[in-house]
Amino acid sequence: MNKAHFEFWPSRLPKTLAVPETTLYDNLAISAKKYPEKTALVYYGARYTYSQVLKEVEALAGYLQNVLGVKKGENVLLFMQNAPQFLIGYYAILRAEAVIVPVNPMNTAEEMAFYVEDSAIRAGIIGQELYGRVNELKGRTSLTQIITAAYSDYAGNGDGLGELPEAVREPVQVVDKVIEWKEAIGAGCKPFEYRGDAEDTAILPYTSGTTGQPKGCIHTNRTVQANTVGAFHWMNITADAAALLTLPLFHVTGMVHSMNTPIYAGGTMVMMTRWDRDYAASAIERYGCTHWINISTMLIDFLANPKLAQYDISSLQAIGGGGAPLPEAVGEKLTAITGLEYIEGYGLSETISHTHFNPPDRPKLQCLGIPSFDVDARVIEPSTGKELGPGQDGELIVNGPQVFKGYHNRPDENRNSFIEFDGKVFFRTGDIVRTDEEGYFFIVDRVKRMINAAGFKVWPTEVESMLYKHPAIQQACVVGIPDPRRGETVKAFVILNEEAKGDVTEEEIIEWAKGQMAAYKYPRFIEFRETFPTTSSGKILWRKLQDEERGKSGEVL
Structure with missing residues (x-):
């Protein structure tokens, strides 16, 4: 393992990090106990405290268990745009000791059939505007129970920063034989005693399917906690932080960095259902957002806004992201406007977001960063498995506490996706990278691209x-x-x-x-x-x- 990057490791941080034995649900419960009346979530002007969020999580978990009969380890669909109900539904499924299957809300009915069948899903929590895409599945798949959510229930009257997205304005629509969100929350059901464990499977995110059929990635509380707690320390997120939440929560980057990590810290989340560069700038100014994790296409659009100079975005303390390399010219423009350097990271669904992060005090542009806490990352020649040195292009393989347990129902894929190296088991990412003499990693491209x-x-x-x-x-x-x-x-x-x-x-x-x-x-x-x-x-x-x-x-x- 090359240790050159440790010279540039943030001086305030240890080079190894113990992963808590607590679960993701425990994070919410603990923050609600520490900060019961603190604002956990801002949604188009409406504010929700940690105690309010936890109360609704408990109520929904009780309904899942008592009425829908959701069992420990059962896969439950979460098919929704960014909304308070996504967050509440996410933690309610965890509280019921079931497994979250978060699915891209852009998927069609036929694509949804694949996810339902592949995960043998019986119950789902769904944005009401997406109901038409799953309704027909009730008769021909395992899906039988659906709870629908109207985002307008939680948006209040807006905050005057811009027009609400159409899906957020849509009033509640009552559909026969479908459970409406308020009915489930208001049923008064108490959840069973919580016995969640760090090794329980918690989330089954699917790969994007851009290089083949989507595959479910088995993640436990422990693998997700590794990156949740790692991001908390690396990005210096405190209980007084306010995170601008713009990335979709079904995706691992938004899920970990914009939801799970602020909840672990007891911070505030300022949530957007749809991307809008003017609303984002207004929200940073109005709510004093300190942290923003995004994707390069979003930041490019944000900085291209001719009205950006009209907004006070000086509250931002840290800005970064992943998913696609940030062009150097864009990073330079960001620094010129805000004085902040972009903190780029790298990760996959298989690693529940990041394995690499740029040091906040010494980031490089167009760079994946350095291996995160306890990550062993190597570059190998794809066909021979020979380890390569600085400046040589090869496949990135990773070993670390955030690496998934394998693909759901994909024994062949599991055999081909891991390699033993120096007595450890590494995941083969399929990404071509190179390192420099200082141990920083740079993306070259996907093997197949x-x-x-x-x-x-x-x-x-x-x-x-x-x-x-x-x-x-x-x-x-x-x-x-x-x-x-x-x-x-x-x-x-x-x-x-x-x-x-x-x-x-x-x-x-x-x-x-x-x-x-x-x-x-x-x-x-x-x-x-x-x-x-x-x-x-x-x-x-x-x-x-x-x-x-x-x-x-x-x-x-």
Whole structure:
């Protein structure tokens, strides 16, 4: 294990961290005991204290157990946009000693059928606007019990910072044979005695499915606590912190950093159901937000707001994220505006968010950071398993307390996803990285995303990083497209800044790129777009753009 990075470890922190034997539910119960009247959650002007949140968690858990018959270890669907009911439902499922299956609210009915069947789900807590996507599953899958939630129940009258999202304005809709949220909360059911354990399976998040069929990742209270407590210390989150909650909570980054960690600290969460850059800036100013974990596409949009200078965002103390590398030019713009350096991290559903984090006092741009508490991270040659040194591109493998217990119902995947190395079992991430001499890790790209242009390896992320240096480019996504002579060649989809639209041409960007990178790397084709397809967590769906191009050429996808 390379220990060079320890020279840059935050001086106030130990290099190893004991994971508590307590559970995620215990975190909420303890914070509610310490800070009963403190605001836990702000939702479009409405405020909820820790004691209020815990009371509703207990009531819902009692209903799950007494009325719906939810058993210990049973998988329960949580299919909802960001809302107080997501948080309450999440902790209620844990209180019932069941397993949370959080699913992307953008999924269609057919996609939902897969999750329900794969996890043998019988009961679900669902945003009412999504009910139509699961209603038809009741007759042909294991799903029989549904609780629906209207976000408007918790939004109050808003806070005057902007128009409420449509889903938040929607009044309660009563549906026959469906349990309405208030009915469940108001039933007066008491939950059974809590016997939760650190080794109990707590969450079954699914991979995004961008590289194949989604897979459920088995996480215990202990694996999730490792990153919850790690983030608490690394990001210096206290009970007086206020976290701006913009990432979707079904996704592991938002779940751990914007919900579980503030709850562990006894801090406040300022929640948004849908991303809105003006509302985000207003909320930072109104509620004094101190911490904001996001994704690069969100920050790019935030900083591109021509009205940003009108807002006082000086309360921010720490800002960072992951999911996709932050372009260097964007990081420099952030520092120029706020004085803050972006703290980038790296992780996966399989590691319930981060395995790497940049040191807050010495971050590097376009960098995954250094291994987190008790993480052993190596770079190997994918085909031979030989360990590689600084500056050499190879597959990242990780061993640490946050690594999942395996994929649900995927024995073959489990056999292929782990490797024994130096007497330890490591998870193979499938990501190509390199380290520098100081032990910092840098993403090169996904193994499956590499472009082979006339025998040269082209990593799209590297090309995208260069394109972001062009002053006219707001966002870029690079893919490989078929080429009769080179096999593959490089194409870039580009979203221009508003002031550049109509003034900058595709040919001008290609000519500029020629002077910025090697001849085999620069994009031969540029296509301007107004938007990119993204996941609800903000990741650009590069594969969808690539498949569109290959479909045009008649190539079999």
